[in-house]
Structure formats: C-alpha cells, structure tokens
Amino acid sequence: MENLIIQELKRRKEKKNGLANKLLILAEELIRQASNHQKRVLQIMPEFDLHDEIHLTKVLDNIADLIGNKTIKQVTDIELFLLICSSYLHDCGMAPAEWEIKLMSMTEGFDMFKEDESSICNDGKIPFTYLEAVSFIKNHKAEIYRIHDGDVKLWPFSENNEDELINSLALVLTDYQNFRNGYISNLKKCGSITDFRKLNSRIKVDFIRTRHHLLSSRYIINATPIFLSNINETWMKGLVKDLANICQSHGEDLSYIKKNSHQRSITNPKRVLTFSSSP
Numbered sequence: 001m002e003n004l005i006i007q008e009l010k011r012r013k014e015k016k017n018g019l020a021n022k023l024l025i026l027a028e029e030l031i032r033q034a035s036n037h038q039k040r041v042l043q044i045m046p047e048f049d050l051h052d053e054i055h056l057t058k059v060l061d062n063i064a065d066l067i068g069n070k071t072i073k074q075v076t077d078i079e080l081f082l083l084i085c086s087s088y089l090h091d092c093g094m095a096p097a098e099w100e101i102k103l104m105s106m107t108e109g110f111d112m113f114k115e116d117e118s119s120i121c122n123d124g125k126i127p128f129t130y131l132e133a134v135s136f137i138k139n140h141k142a143e144i145y146r147i148h149d150g151d152v153k154l155w156p157f158s159e160n161n162e163d164e165l166i167n168s169l170a171l172v173l174t175d176y177q178n179f180r181n182g183y184i185s186n187l188k189k190c191g192s193i194t195d196f197r198k199l200n201s202r203i204k205v206d207f208i209r210t211r212h213h214l215l216s217s218r219y220i221i222n223a224t225p226i227f228l229s230n231i232n233e234t235w236m237k238g239l240v241k242d243l244a245n246i247c248q249s250h251g252e253d254l255s256y257i258k259k260n261s262h263q264r265s266i267t268n269p270k271r272v273l274t275f276s277s278s279p
Contacts, residue, residue: 003057004064008072009080023081026230033156033226034088040095045205060087082243090247093215096208097155099145103169104176104204106140110187113196118143124184127177133170144169156226157219168218179207213251220244 009027012020035053063083064072072080108114109121118140122128128136137144145152148162159165180187183203190196208215224240249257 003060004069004072005060005080005083009077009084012077017077020077020080022231023077026227027081027084029226029230030085031088033223034092037092037095037157041091044095044101045208056088056091059090060084063087078239082239082246085243086246089220089243090216090250091212092157092219092247093212093217094208096215097152097158099152100169100172103137103144103173104207106143107173107177108180108200108204110184110190110196113190113193115197115200122177123180123187127181128170128174130170130174133173134166136173137166137169141166157222159222160225175211176207179203210251213248217244217248220247 006027009020009024013024034056038053038056060083075083102116105116106119107122108116109119110123111121114121145165148165152158152165159168180203183199186199187196190199220240221244224237227236227240245260249260
C-alpha cells in the first residue's frame with residue numbers, strides 16, 4: 001500500500017493544485033536519487049544494511065503512523081514535501097563519495113600497517129592544519145578525484161565547483177585525522193595486518209556513523225541545483241536549508257532542535273509541526 005503522505009500529495013495534485021504537482025514531481029525525483037544513492041551504504045559498510053531503500057520507506061511509513069491521517073490532511077503542501085524528502089535524504093551521509101573514501105584511506109596507517117599503498121600513515125601524528133590539508137589534496141587530486149568536471153561534477157550531491165570540493169575535502173581530512181588519533185591506544189595493540197584491517201574498518205565506520213547527519217546536511221545543500229531546476233522560485237533555497245536542518249537534527253541533541261524550531265522558516269513562519277507523546 002502506498003504511503004499516506006505521498007497519497008495526500010497526489011490527491012492534492014489531482015485537484016489541480018499547481019504547487020502540489022511541482023512538489024510531487026520533485027519529490028519523486030529525489031526519492032529516485034536517494035534510493036540509488038543508498039545502495040552505496042552496502043558497498044561501504046555491509047553491516048549497515050538497514051540503511052538501504054527499505055529503511056527509507058519504513059521511516060516515511062512510521063511518520064505517517066505517528067502523525068495520523070487527520071494531521072496529514074491538515075499540513076501544508078510544503079510540509080508534506082519535507083516529510084517525504086527528509087525520510088529519504090536523512091541518511092544520505094551514510095554513503096560518502098568515492099573520493100572522500102579514497103582521501104580517508106590515504107591518511108590511514110600506523111607504524112608498518114596500512115591498507116592503501118599511497119597512505120601517508122598519519123595515525124598518531126599531529127593532524128594537518130586546514131591549509132596543509134588543502135595543499136595535500138591539491139598535490140594528490142589525480143589520485144583522489146582525478147578531475148572535477150568528470151564523475152565529481154555529475155554526482156548529484158557534489159560541490160558546485162572545485163574550490164568548494166577541495167575546501168570540503170580538507171575539512172573531512174583534518175576531522176578524520178583527529179578522530180583516528182582517539183583510537184591510538186587501540187592501534188598500538190595491532191600485532192598484524194589482519195588486526196589493523198579489522199580495527200581500521202571499525203574506525204572508519206564509527207567516523208561515518210557519528211558524522212553522517214552533518215554530511216547529509218551538506219549533501220542536501222550541495223543538491224540545491226536539483227531543487228531549483230524543478231522549481232525555480234526565490235523561496236526554494238530557503239526550503240533546501242529547512243530540509244538540511246531537519247535531516248541534520250536526527251543526529252543532534254534537543255538543544256539544536258529547539259533552537260532551529262523557533263527560527264523563521266519558509267515552511268510556515270507562524271507554526272511548527274510538533275508531536276507530543278503521552279506521559
């Protein structure tokens with residue numbers, strides 16, 4: 001059975017609602033993009049099979065169950081759109097780009113142990129500064145992403161230009177180096193390459209898992225051109241920021257949610273859709 005939230009947006013489209021029609025077309029495109037993208041989770045982290053397309057669909061079903069059909073019929077077209085898209089995009093950060101994974105592998109390594117032959121084995125050493133990271137990426141971009149106008153530019157969640165890409169990668173590199181140094185006592189205990197590989201995989205998975213809500217937010221902002229190509233309105237950039245904040249919030253604490261729920265929003269500046277649980 002089709003999800004009630006999608007059903008409602010389709011019902012409004014059939015009533016000759018122009019906005020609902022545009023939002024539905026865009027939502028269907030984003031669902032397609034997100035579903036294809038989530039297949040990468042299994043490639044990168046097989047243990048996270050619950051973050052595939054089935055998981056995304058289930059999240060939207062759970063939201064529909066929580067708010068109920070009566071509320072679904074009361075919310076705005078844009079709120080329906082946000083519910084759909086946040087369900088399908090909130091975990092897009094669980095599947096980083098190939099060039100981000102490659103860059104991470106180029107710093108992984110301790111003592112004699114490394115998996116990538118091009119690794120600088122920076123574990124346990126002082127992390128790069130931002131400028132050092134930028135220089136490293138520029139000097140090794142042929143290994144990391146080849147050319148920006150190739151696969152990078154075609155990827156729907158990619159930065160808009162090479163400078164932005166290098167900036168984002170530099171932040172990933174410095175953050176990852178700092179994160180790995182928190183495991184240095186564990187790395188020192190590795191007695192074989194097999195031990196290192198097991199620990200290295202766990203560190204990488206932990207890094208992606210604990211940061212994925214931030215990456216999801218960045219990916220959504222990067223995808224702004226997709227939104228604008230479907231609905232080229234002045235308020236669309238604000239809507240994309242709303243969506244990015246919603247997706248980021250699933251990995252933040254309540255203070256972040258409370259702060260952002262009181263900000264004026266394109267969704268509806270006078271009200272916020274909230275849910276209350278029984279004591």
